Amino acid sequence: MRIIESKFVKSAVQPKDYYPTSFAEIAFAGKSNVGKSTLINKLLNRKSIAKVSNKPGKTRLINFFEVRFKTDEADLEGFFSFVDLPGYGYAKVSKDKRAAWDKMIVTFFEKRQQLKGVIVLVDIRHKADPKDIIMINMLKTFNVPFVVAATKADKIAKSKVNAVVLNLKQDLILEGRQIFACSSLKKTGMENILNWITERVIDFN
Ligand SMILES: Nc1nc2c(ncn2[C@@H]2O[C@H](COP(=O)(O)OP(=O)(O)OP(=O)(O)O)[C@@H](O)[C@H]2O)c(=O)[nH]1
Ligand SMILES: [Mg+2]
Numbered sequence: 290m291r292i293i294e295s296k297f298v299k300s301a302v303q304p305k306d307y308y309p310t311s312f313a314e315i316a317f318a319g320k321s322n323v324g325k326s327t328l329i330n331k332l333l334n335r336k337s338i339a340k341v342s343n344k345p346g347k348t349r350l351i352n353f354f355e356v357r358f359k360t361d362e363a364d365l366e367g368f369f370s371f372v373d374l375p376g377y378g379y380a381k382v383s384k385d386k387r388a389a390w391d392k393m394i395v396t397f398f399e400k401r402q403q404l405k406g407v408i409v410l411v412d413i414r415h416k417a418d419p420k421d422i423i424m425i426n427m428l429k430t431f432n433v434p435f436v437v438a439a440t441k442a443d444k445i446a447k448s449k450v451n452a453v454v455l456n457l458k459q460d461l462i463l464e465g466r467q468i469f470a471c472s473s474l475k476k477t478g479m480e481n482i483l484n485w486i487t488e489r490v491i492d493f494n
Contacts, residue, residue: 290487293357295333298370300350302393304400308353313369313490314403318394318424319410321345321376324440327473328410329354329373332483339373346379349390351397360487369490372397372404378420398431406434406489408482413439413453413470417460425461436485437461437468443475 298308317325326339326348338354340347352373359366374397375390382390398404407428411421428435439454450470458468467485471478 290483290490291359291361292333293359293366295335295338295354295356295371297338298353298355300352302350304396307351307397307401308355308370310355310370311403312355312367313405313492314372314401315369315486315489316372316374316397316401316404316407317410318374318407319376320412320418320420321379322347323376323410323412324473325376325410326373328408328438328440328471328482329371331473331476331479332486333371345376346382348373348375350375351393358490360491365491367490369405369486377424378418395427398427398433404433405492406436406486408438408486409435410438410440411457411461413442413450413457414444417457422461425463429464434466434489436466436482437463438478438482439468439470441472441474442470442477443472 301307317329319325322345326341329339330337339352354371356369356371374394377391377394409424439457442450445453454468454470469478469481471482
């Protein structure tokens with residue numbers, strides 16, 4: 290797939306404010322600071338269409354982006370949208386605020402009919418986190434297809450990547466879903482993620 294153009298559409302908290310579109314949608318979920326917004330920028334080949342920060346808690350709303358794409362094989366052109374979700378598990382905000390963000394995310398998965406897939410980002414340096422397992426269970430419950438991106442792979446030795454990914458696959462209880470190592474910094478693993486997105490999106494165009 291080739292991305293022709295992309296634009297930021299809007300931010301929302303409640304379903305009534307979601308982007309009113311029937312395009313297939315792919316959302317990015319993961320703990321705060323794991324690299325969701327950075328990955329969106331890299332996949333879209335944009336410097337900062339999604340806002341990035343080295344401080345956790347940057348993305349506080351649900352952000353919608355519209356993407357125009359073309360496939361080489363079928364010469365098909367169409368649209369899909371990306372959704373940048375607020376990160377979960379950020380310790381330095383109040384309990385109430387954290388609960389509100391969590392609710393925002395759960396409501397999105399529950400209500401969003403055109404959601405065709407989710408990229409769950411985890412930090413390749415860390416052991417499987419209970420919060421990620423909760424997220425994964427939720428996606429299983431709502432029957433949303435998902436894939437895991439084990440990101441920041443540039444931060445560990447190349448020789449360790451395969452073993453770490455296998456461990457994560459087991460510990461996150463992926464039950465046959467795929468997991469890809471990737472690095473937005475080094476632009477590795479992008480092809481795998483984009484191919485998965487293409488498969489999810491093509492059916493709906
Ligand atoms: N080394 C390395 N750093 C990365 C990578 N991806 C993201 N980062 C850095 O991680 C930090 C957080 O990135 P963001 O994209 O803002 O993370 P986020 O998941 O959107 O965070 P929230 O919006 O707070 O939920 C930034 O300093 C990025 O530059 C990566 O693949 N490798
Ligand atoms: Mg973000």
